[in-house]
Amino acid sequence: MTTTVIVGGTRGIGWEIARHRLGNGDTVVITGRDDKTAADAAAQLGDGARGIGVDLTEPHRIKEKLADIDRVDHLVLAAIDRDTNSVREYDIDRAIRLATIKLVSYTEVVHTLLPAMHDESSVVIFGGRAKDKPYPGSTTVSTVNGGVIGMVNTLAWELAPIRFNAIHPGIVGDSPYWAGKPAEVLEGYRSRTPLGRLATMADIVDAVDFLLTNRAVNAVQLYVDGGWQLT
Template identity: 60%
Template sequence: MSPRTIVVVGGTSGIGLELARDIVAHGDSVIITGRDAARTAEIAASIGERATGVALDISEPAGIAASLAGIGRIDGLVLAAIERDANTIRDYDIDRATRLTVLKLVGYPAVVHALLDRMENSADTGIVLFGGRAKDMPYPGSTTVSTINGGVEGLTVTLALELAPIRVNALHPGIIGDSPFWAGKPAAVLDGYRSRTPSGELATMADIVDATQFLLRNRGITGTSTYVDRGSRLT
């Protein structure tokens, strides 16, 4: 297969950055996005010459098309931009809830809309949307996160139908033990989550990267939600 160009929205840190590095390591090119132009360009340069950076804030969807105007033909798109949130109903913060809802449920489809004319109308083209296991494994304060990740699943199936033969799939990570967010948690906290998986181990960023690459490339999969959580839903 000839070299491909993949856009990773939210590719300046965490899983998005690990994915961008893996894309380049496999001989493809990557375009990463982040809110700060200078930082995004610096991180792209650190990945290598096949990486470029674009400043983009998908929580402000009115500016998405203009921000992405300079991107040429692409072969795949990963929407990995997320924000952490703890927002209970009893102490409901409307501004925070609105920002996070807009980021995924308006920002994600707005990016697809803006880049659609640069994607080949083929099953070789893959789009991956990041949700999360909070959609069906809620926790105190996950009101907004659980709701929007459920919305990502709905968005996935409607886009898969509307954009066919382009493939659209969702990836829902569980607790990622070596991610920047989770790696620094107290050992007792991580051990508690490990005890809920059949193997006694947590998913890793490498697991997420591998699953994302699979969904980008496999022509037989569309309209699906893939769970990468070491089977925590089974216990």
């Protein structure tokens, strides 16, 4: 039985990944910010799913929270915290929170779960296109997503043959965050995308599945944005 752990799997794209892997016959462990959120999401997924409350803003507690996971075939680090933060009006606390979640705590999750992994385990880490296309207020987001590149490279080298890859989605039009945006906002992005459509959650799930299961793909930074980087 394959065990897939999804950090940040209680909603949005993380939840869709969990649902897909469960449908493929995996045992799925999802984490959320607290026990109730994680348990409720796991109950919604159904048999074979388990939820654990893990607050990634508290990296020193990650080890105790994940201590009883004894096998990890696939690990997806998908938890995010949206932060609008500019240099001119810099909020240090928000910056520390996001950097802790995505750099320190992502790494601590790998450190904690390493004894449960094996030579054919694989890890997918979520970055984002803000590292290449900054926008007003993306100072911390752009910096942290850039840091995902270094994280993947060093983990793939240090922990070989476990595979590490990153996925950098563009605007995911049907995700909870973007689906509620005004139609004209989404159309503005869509019109600048060579494919003429925005990425969907199904596109992201499919890309994550590829990175998890293709045994020759390692240390890759995969862009899933319909070619938006060309515009």
